[in-house]
Amino acid sequence: xxxxxxxxxxxxxxxxxxxxxxxxxxxxxxxxxxxxxxxxxxxxxxxxxxxxxxxxxxxxxxxxxxxxxxxxxxxxxxxxxxxxxxxxxxxxxxxxxxxxxxxxxxxxxxxxxxxxxxxxxxxxxxxxxxxxxxxxxxxxxxxxxxxxxxxxxxxxxxxxxxxxxx
Numbered sequence: 125x126x127x128x129x130x131x132x133x134x135x136x137x138x139x140x141x142x143x144x145x146x147x148x149x150x151x152x153x154x155x156x157x158x159x160x161x162x163x164x165x166x167x168x169x170x171x172x173x174x175x176x177x178x179x180x181x182x183x184x185x186x187x188x189x190x191x192x193x194x195x196x197x198x199x200x201x202x203x204x205x206x207x208x209x210x211x212x213x214x215x216x217x218x219x220x221x222x223x224x225x226x227x228x229x230x231x232x233x234x235x236x237x238x239x240x241x242x243x244x245x246x247x248x249x250x251x252x253x254x255x256x257x258x259x260x261x262x263x264x265x266x267x268x269x270x271x272x273x274x275x276x277x278x279x280x281x282x283x284x285x286x287x288x289x290x
Contacts (some may be wrong), residue, residue, distance in 0.1 A: 163208040
């Protein structure tokens with residue numbers, strides 16, 4: 125008795141939808157500019173964090189005074205670099221209309237937001253400052269943008285889900 129299920133090779137693959145039926149301007153913006161730009165920005169930020177440019181000339185003193193901050197910065201930089209690579213991966217998944225690509229895009233934005241929050245909380249704990257002191261206007265704009273992008277892309281790609289069947 126065969127213990128493994130048998131699959132028929134006669135099952136046709138799902139027919140791809142015609143992309144011409146949809147406006148794909150936002151999709152093209154994401155795959156030709158936004159995801160590349162996000163990857164570059166994450167890589168540049170990772171380099172800035174590792175090189176200590178965030179603290180200027182006082183970097184050695186900052187790292188001596190705040191024990192653990194350098195290790196945290198290096199870990200943050202590594203994850204930022206991984207996010208940069210993941211952004212490029214997601215770009216190619218979206219460009220190829222791969223199954224699950226829109227979910228990976230949402231995961232990218234959620235991961236970026238979670239990483240930023242986690243980093244702020246960790247830095248706040250190390251430097252012994254309230255989290256509210258650490259939240260500047262740029263950080264709040266970035267987090268708000270990530271939340272908006274999650275929602276907007278979910279709606280956008282849900283309407284085009286039949287394109288992502290490969």
